[in-house]
Amino acid sequence: MRKLASTAVAGAVLLTVLPGAVGTSELAVDVSHMRSAKGMVRVCLTADPDNFPACVDDARATTRSIPATMTSIHFDGLPHGNYAVAVIHDENNNHKLDTFAGIPREGFGFSRNPSVTFGPPRFAAARFTLSSDADRQQVRMRYLL
Known part of the structure; x- marks a missing residue:
């Protein structure tokens, strides 16, 4: 029984160090330059370039809403x-x-704060890589009207 337990522990340790094991991260998104504290801030996080920025058809996208009085998610x-x-x-x-x-009447912003001319930026312009335990993105809101 003792040998079985030590084999199970060794197997569990081996699984945590195997190449190809997927690590996880935590991400903080800070929002600045809000025009007002009215309404909600809607955040879409995606890894799918084809569904950026709307995240409409991306089943794996994460969307969250927070009161506009909050500045971080x-x-x-x-x-x-x-x-x-x-x-x-x-x-x-x-x-x-x-x-x-x-033309947007409400504020918008993107990770890495890329330049915006006509239409939203491409995924590549807003892309960042999560490769450590924690990361933070600072998003500056823009208002055109």
Whole structure:
């Protein structure tokens, strides 16, 4: 019985050091330059370039909403890899980014704060890599109207 227990412990230790074992990270997303404390902040975290920034068809995307009075949101247990974050300030709390003639009327922001000209940035411009125990992304909100 004792030999069986020590074999099980050795096997468990071996599994934690095997190459290819997927590590996990914690991510903090801090939001700054909010225009007001009205409504909600909607955050989308995705590893899928095809579903950035909307995360609509991404079953593995993580979306969260926090009151606009809060400035930070945390994600735990994320597998190491490449991600991008999109944030909207849903001031009227209607669960979408309001636009006028295609121009956002509410605030928006992205991980790594890439330049925004016509339309949202590509995944590659907002991409960051989680490869350690913890990471932090600072997202600066932008308002065009």
